[in-house]
Amino acid sequence: MARRVGIVGVAQTKYEKKPGMHLQDLSFEPVDKILQDTGLKFTEDGTGIDATISCSQDHWDGWTISSKNVVDGAGGHLRPEEKVAEDGAYALYYAALSVLGGHYDCILVLAHTKESQVDGRLIENVGLEALYSRMLGLDFTSCAALQATQYMQRYGISPSQCAQVVVKNRANAMGNPYAQAPEKLTVDSVLSSPMLSDPIRLMDAKPISDGACAVIVAAEDKVKKWTDRPVWIEGLGCCYDRHYLGYRDLTDPLSLTEAAKRAYGMAGISDPRGDLDLVELSEYYSYQELLWSEGLGLCERGDGGRFLESGATQISGDTPINPSGGLLSGVPVNVAGLNRAVEAVTQLRGEAGKRQVDGARTALVHGTGGVCGQMHCVISLRRGL
Amino acid sequence: MSERVAIIGIGQTDHRYIRSDINHEEMINEAVRKALEDADLTIRDIDTVIIDNMDLFEGHYLSDTMVVDGAGMYLKPGLKINTGGTSGASAVATGWHHVASAVFDTALVIGWQKQDASPSIAALVTAREPLYDRDMAAGAVGIFAGMGLSYMMESGCQEEHAALARVIMADNARRNPHAHLRPDLTVDDVLKSRVLVWPVRLLHMSPTSCGACALILANEKRAKKAAKHPVWIKDLETAHREQSVFRGGCVEPKPAISAIEVASFRLYKRNGITKPARDIDVWEFYTPSSWALFPWMELFSICDKGQAWRLVEKEAIRIEGEIPIEPSGGVVSTNPIGASGVIRVAEAALQLRGEAGDHQVSKKAETAIATAWGAASWIVMFYLSKNL
Amino acid sequence: MPDRKPSKYTDMLHLITPSKGLNVLSLDPYVAEGRLAMPYRYFPGPIATRFFLELRDNQRIMGIRCPTCGIVYVPPESTCGTCFEKLEEWVEVGNRGVLQSYTVTHYTLPVHPDHTPIIYGLVKLDGADTGFLHFLGEVENGALRIGIKMEAVFREERVGNILDIKYFRPASS
């Protein structure tokens, strides 16, 4: 690519239930933090931030045009602001493309969601097509349970292997001050949590969480000028699978593989497990960390369970997955994909404290949206020299 | 410099109050097939798909995921944009950035809304703060009443001129088979239409429509091999507005500079447009009410302050006029909200191709401005040109 | 059948219980309970309409075949996602099929029908190439395994939507 795009700064809120915060308070917190951290301002002469790309959902905010809760604090007054109605990784993906397109040099990307203010299962129900699925009363958990049943039975993945994902990620979260639910767990404690929808138990699912985060991306020359620890966006890829559950092979994360292929192609990654120093992926349920590991080509199809048990994905392993604690430690939907990037950048800048993956130079960011991971977005990052 | 981007495929449905004959995925498919036919391409030639719509009108969460098959998005990269009334135009801008980035050669942009699914006003009102004005506010009529009121006081414009503007839009719409409302109107018909909030009458407001519009964008290499003459998107500009002053009545007591002026000044300056009325051949504004036409003609610097109604009185904005505005009949005739922003760009492009058929402007059309308006005075605008 | 006029949204308001409006739960921090209740009406379009009418009038499950890739979609869709072909070739599939996946959901939602337990399943009907998502019923503990034969059970009163099928139960051999 002629032009390179990189990340100048990141910021995030603590992830927790926030009954005391209005949506505007929530979305402004990381903006206020990132403006102070980077010293950048919203400008028109190219000396600062040129545009804003936000990420939120009308259903989750309970607002038509949910970005009306973002515009004021995030430089939307008499300036360009657009809202991506997808997982936060897509907002970063679109911002990176916009910088590569040359119309803007510097874009503020932000995402916010308050899951605690509404019963998200009823939103997920209308996230299913209306003619054949919606009237059955399904939500994303019961659909994920159909995927987990098929995947686990076909490849002999055990509930305890899924529980080990929860144990790993909630332990990793103990090194992450932003995480909502850091905890030392045992496989048995996970396996004894109440069943939501066979085989998914309460602790196999992401907790309800509120939060927001922000990232500033910019063209190469400005990244170098504004930070001494640049992180370069080298690979971008996303992909849609089909919607209706029956039209897909739920055990084959085909659209994730395609998205990863595009990102790896752009970034020149031929051996993901070897080339990537860490992965921050979006596991809304424990089985998904195993399935997405296969989709990302970190291990063979069906080997997700053994790959987890091998210890390779621990912070000390050769391919740490979710050193941040992942979504299972509490990150809200939409914010999830952008939070993956915030954590990956924090790792690549060596600022991850107790959860730091030593010497990390390359990282993979993954976001997903839709029922049973219908669409995926993969972004590969590399620390600047 | 980024890749140059052109429109090489245009497709839209016939926009109607209700489409009980098809579901929304089939409506989208209709527009996509027409755009592919227009560009003489197949879905395999499309590298990425950008789609937009306003969720709560049909009540679908992640509505893009449900139309993957009909929209041709399977195993393709793409995403959904939603910026309210400007969603369609923001989606075109998103497509533009995707192609300009050189990561994609082509992009399919789809705007759609199927407003026969729910009471539109009730969905629109949920754009208000629930703890402040949501349970009292009632749609956008108040904004345009304020606009019309102050414009008449400042410029000497009379009600008859806004009625004439509405008649011209109806005349244009009757020459556009895709338009929704195509009545045979006289100024008296408009003046007898029921008052919503004086001076805005029922006929002055846009309908709720079902419709979809698809555009195919391509980089320079692909555009030059395209079946039809490519229309270049030379430039684009977006300017939103802070929301806090637009609580409730969406009226700002001390109106600071408007988003239209800010966005158009920037775009004009970058492209050496010094006299818009001369440099731009045709305009597709996004005016949800004919009362907005006058202030916006002046804010877009087509004419000086207070002169817009005189241009309308002289009927200069007609299809045969020297400054044709909204030859498609505009949003006041057709408003499937999610598609309206895309339709503006599509109609402007048809004019520059000389393919607008019965509503093709008489003058030679080489340049066009297409705009979208939404939320409380958010604006997205494009500068289109027949030549590179 | 006469072509019924589309209903107005006011005809659907009986499905939504009215309420007062904002209900202040606490003043500091300030939290108030509010609502977003909308009547949504979707037109199925020609393909889904034919499918629903066959369920209602003939207790028959129809699929549609793509002329290019040959896949038989049950339930049917208008455009083959893989080939982007318009689908018009109807195929009758049996009421029996193979269980591809299942789950028992242990929580209830207002959108759930009133029968319990809530068991969902994917059933690949004989003659179809895709899974059909629906409820499972008449299931003893431990009876469900991927691969067993299932059969559709229809409701007595059918109205022309997906719930005209009551559920799939393990097929009596």
Next chain:
Amino acid sequence: MTAELLEIIIPLDLTYRWSAGPHLGAFLRGLKDGKIIANRCPGCGRLQLPPTPACGRCHIGMGEDWVELSHQGTVISYSFVVDPMYDAGIGDMRPVPYTIASIVLDGGPDVAFFHKLEESTPEKVKAGMRVEAVFRPPQEREGTMQDIIHFRTI
């Protein structure tokens, strides 16, 4: 067979626990005490009504520099809500007709307050008219915009 028109009718009914946050919360608590409170931006000095966390022009936090505004003001725009309309907040048709107005309160020139007018005969409602807030009796107030019944002409 002529295609019969089928309809799939699925209402959506979501309940939200709206948090006002410190700024809008102060405003709503203020209404309960019979006050109309704005906050002033430390950057540009503009008042925001209702108070907001951030200033759109300075991109900084607004802080809690509260300013109590007069209950009297001038109407700058108005609408007569006449047509029957469904209200998603109450799951029912909204009682009509009523009149709404944007009102610049004395002491708060930067942003218009929004509420109902008591007067609804079109001839008697015009821009520039002076109005005053009519609060419910204190014991009937809950801390919502409905603590103000409407604005009456003065």
